[in-house]
Amino acid sequence: MDNLLQIFVKDFNSRTETVSILKDAQIKDLFSKLEEKTGLEPGTYQMVYASKTIDFEQHKDKHLSDFHLENHANLHMVLRLPGGSRLRELDDCIELTEEPDMITWDDDKDNLRVKMPCGHAIGPDSLTMYCRSLLDSGLYRFLCPWLDPNDSRVGCPVEWDFVVIRRLAVLSDEERQEFERKISENYLRRAVNIQECPSCHSYCKRVSSRDRRVVCPACSSGGRQRFEFCWYCLNKWRSAGTDKCGNDICSGKDPRIAILAAAPVKEIVGVKDVPGRRACIHCGMIIEHVRFCKHMKCICGQEFCFICLKPKNSEGNWQCGSFNAPCTIAPRQTQ
Template sequence: MQNESTLFVVLRLPGGSGSKQLDEDVETTDAPDMISWEDDPNTPRAKMSCGHAITPETLTTYCESLLSAGKYVFKCPYISPATEYCGKEWSYLEVRRLAVLTLDEQKQFEIKISDNYLRKGMGIQECPKCHSLCERIDKKDKRVVCPLCSAAGTMEYHFCWYCLHEWVGTSVDKCDNEDCNGEDKRLKILRESKKKTIVGVANCPAIRACLKCGMLIEHDRACKHMACICGQKFCFICLKPAIEGNYQCGTYKSPCEVADVQTTIPGDD
């Protein structure tokens, strides 16, 4: 365990008539639950896509803890006896099915996933110590002061905006944490975005950053024209902004040239 590691608490509760039932075609396993170590042969455990076992109840509680921590991606927490971390990403569809989410749980999950995704995209981070939400006064700042932690202690609490650990060193520009490369995490999301076809134009990144505020926007379906919540309108394919409400590249379904993957975050300069 390292400094400021995240711990997930999962309650192990007795089963009963209200327990969740996996679909008959779900692959199950006799391996113990990776978190609660439940090994009762009468308690079905789903085999996740990464191969590790978990009950629907434990999966639900674990994923709820991730959402409460501001996450929007679900990753396997399994750690082998050799202390090797799995970390394989599970899709929401997989989680929804194998956690046997109720309609109410699905609604809550989807709201939290959207909220957390938007918060990250808009440049709001959680303080790694108290988990309050912090926004930079200057978008170029890498070293950020948490007002709540600072008010509660005798010294200001500084953390790195990018690696989300307590700031190490005296520099204001370079965090000396070993795992910090000083890069905005949104750039990695943009680089690794899947490609898709939009209005017949192939190989378009599925995620773009708003040209004005830098919020990450994922293309879902339909046309190429986008309108960010900040008011900026632009073409998702060529990234040309709308001028006085008029798009420069034709109608919503007109093909245009695919712009390169963005390598800077608009609004941070």
């Protein structure tokens, strides 16, 4: 028929679709016929004819003749690919900076970085990746990674609160739940007084720190047989006594104490042979010294010196001097 055109379109599967269409049809009619054949919505691709691009939104009301499309014309379909990652949109009240990202050194002026509470700059994606790497390493505290470019021994001692990270990294609901779960799990695994029940894997702590033979209420409820286990080896209690659990593999020592006993020594503010891991003097959380000053603040709020283990006095002053003043090393916490 003289009023029909046959147009060949190479689609996304390298197939050639043949479209029969009226000569006076509009571009939107051509896209509609292709949607019937390919299942692709018009806005998800463009078409190229010779050196001309045909876009649905721009050209849908134009006619085939406007592009000089003739019988047996050959067109190529070009898919429009959306970004694979979620766009992180910051609140208007967040302070932005042109300073380069402290991890990637990105300094794109069209993609500004956020200014952290300590004043250092980082992009939301870098912030998310950095914090996730810490959590995947078993950590639960977020220290600023900034290092002086002229002296790598000098860095930023500021710890970022998760509430700040959640807001500045623009975490999705899924990411927020992932981070909250990992923070809690990492915290619990490092706490000296918290372990998992070997049967139901609930987190638990002893009512009395003197008890070695303990009972899990979750496993023993609902008419089930009473479940007792050894706090040290985390195996079912097999003896009638309270001092020995009856398991040959049990060393009779709290495995968390072994972590403190085996901690490698390091130098802190000029003091050598300081144990690299300490237990918080208030809650028992195991804390590893990473870098810089000797003063620590546990997640429970307790502040103490990593070297001498002394807290602040009643007036809020450090008993062992300033953050870089040498003091006497306290023994390993193995009792």
